Each structure stands twice: as structure tokens, then as C-alpha cells.
Amino acid sequence: MLKLYSHELSGNSYKVRLMLSVLGLEHEVIRVDLMSGEHKKPAFLTINPFGQVPVLVDGETVIQDAQAILTYLARRYGGEDWFPSDAIASSQIVRWLSTTAGEVRQGPENARLYHLFGVKSINIDRATEKAKYILTLLNKYLETRSWLEFERPTVADIAVFPYIALAADGKISLEEYPHIIAWIERVKKLPGFVGTIGIDAPQLQPA
Template identity: 40%
Template sequence: MNTKFPTNATPIKLYRNVKSGHCHRVELLMSFLGLPYEAIEVDMANGAHKKPEFVANSPFGQVPVIDDNGTKLADSNAILTYLIHAYSDEHQWLPNDPVKAAKVQQWLSVSAGQIASGPAAARLVPVFGAQLDWDKAKAIANDLFKVMDAHLSNSDYLIGDDITIADVSAYSYVAHAPEGGVSLTPYPAIQNWLERIEARQGFVAMPESAIPA
């Protein structure tokens, strides 16, 4: 671990919902990097995320948001990129190599696409009571997991042998897919990938929610 966080700086404020995988991916990277942070729960049940003072920093009224000594950012994948550029000298997280950097971006797009509409959406139904097409979300998740499992059968991480922010971005909703009714049993390579991430120094888990019967 090699970070450039000033020893006398105020901890980064992370405005979050503890059950949100988007928030967890930011918390996970900060923990991996050893960055001091303060987690602040946003009272979303009472609409705190839609109040003008919150929307001023997150125009779509979404968590997470960070406040890094006055630098305020929303969007989890954007925050991951910022944290690496601001505080890490370890290029494994976001490679300089143009091909590897492009592949990281591909998987960040998957996180914002198939993961969001698949396992993340499926989990919203039982965990948050969202009115979504549960069967469609589970089908998207399984289609995605078939591709991911084949890919990870030949690679320790999503981009070769080293962990990157692509893995951090993808981890939370894949690991918690069973909470959305999507079993990981058919996907041994994905399970091995999750275990590798969880075994790393600094790993912090997202609390589990009730798994539907």
C-alpha cells in the first residue's frame, strides 16, 4: 500500500447508505488504500438525499458522495478514479498501459450497465422493496455471470493477475447477488474471485441483508 494522504488532513467524508453496493465499493477502495474516512449515513427513508443541500453535490440525488477537504464528488465509479489519481502511486489499481486502462473502463461500464440492471436491480426488490421486474433482473444477472465466470476461469482478476478498480467496482453487487435471489453456486470462478478479494489486506465487508427464500 502506497498512499499520498497528508497525515494532518481531515478524514474524507463518505455520505452513504450502508446497504448500498455503490457506497460499499467506495468504502472498500478507501479501506484497501488505508485512507482515513468518516462514514455519514444519509437518511434516505425521510428524503435527505433529495434536499437542496444534498442535491447541490449530487445532482441526481444519489449516494455515495464524498467530501475530501472541500472537493465534493458524486458517482461511485468517478470517486474510485479520483481516489486513485489523488492518493495512490500503485498503478495496478488503474494501469497506465493503454490497453489495460481501456479494459478497466470496459468493466466500469459493465458495473454501470449489466451489474446495475442485473444483480443490483434484483437485490433492490427484496432488500428495498423496489417495484421492478424481478425475473428480468435475475435473468440479466445470470447472463452476466456466465460471461464473468468464463472470463475469470482464465484470470485471477478482471484485468489479468492484479486487482484494479474494475474488481472493486464489480465486487459488492456480485458478492451480494444471493440477496436478490441469484445463486452463485453455478459460477465457481466467480466464487474464487470473490474469495481472493475478501482475502486481501484492508477488505471490509458490506453488511448482509435478509436472503429471500
């Protein structure tokens, strides 16, 4: 069975849980205690020398980094729809994977680290400014689109979603970004969607 090393407050771990769940892939979650520093101890460093979650283990294969794991799962288990192999189409998706590791991390993810986890080495003014920049851009982009690429859900949406939807943890309101709010609601309606601490799954209406 697939094994996911993760922590319940880690947005990068949540990205992978969400992907596993929408693909309907059974998996075992192994909790890594980030608060006690388990991720920097030798046992975990043999699995990921970077000392970070998430890590996916699939048989003999060990994959570190949320974006790398998403592309692996999509290609291995999800098929062309989630991560197309065509040269142009895959570059369009990778552009969003870079955006999530770049602008989204520098903005809403860092603001969340500052406010929720007390990482005071982060420059919160800069993180807030970066968050507003990417949120404004994304809101405008989504004005004419339902999904980030190809008018269907792909790994791009799964990768970008968590830290945007968790923006409130970094004291960043999404009120001014109605197209982002609509996209978040669309992602939440994906079959197999799972929430996390700070992101509720929609309540199922009784039949």
C-alpha cells in the same frame, strides 16, 4: 479528512468504503438517511444534484458516482497499480466500470432492489435473466484468471465485486458459478478488506 456520504445498505457506497479501506485512507462516514428521503432534500442536492449516494468530499473537491470516486482515489492515492494511465490498460479497466454500471446494475443490483427494498417497478424476470447472463459470462471469464485485469487487483475488481457478492440479496444463487466464488474469496483476502451487511469479512485465524 476525506468525507464519504453514504448509506450502510448501499452497494455503491460500499464500493467506495472498500477502496478507501484497501488504500488505508482515513475517512469520515456521513450517513444519508435514504429511507426518510434525505438524499432528495435541498441540503443534499447541493452536494449531489442527482440525489444519490455515494459522494466523496476531499477538501474543495466533491465527487459524485462510485465509479468516478474509485478512479479518483486510485489515481490520487493508489498509484498506477490500481488504475493504470496507459491508453490500452485504462480502457480495459473502464470497460469493467461500464459493465458494473450497465449489466451488473441491470441484473444483480436491480434484483436486490426488488427483493430487499421492494422496488416493484423493476421487472424482476428481466433483472434475473440479466443477472444470469452477466454471471455466466463472468464465471467463464474468471475460469482462466485470478483478477479481472492484469492478474492483479485493480479498481475493476473493487467496482464489480459488491453487487456480485450481494447477489443472494436478489435471490440469485452463486452456486453454479465456482470461478466467481473463488474470485470473491480472493477479493476478501485483500489487505484492508472490509465487509458490509451481507458480505462477511473472513475471520482472522488466531496466531
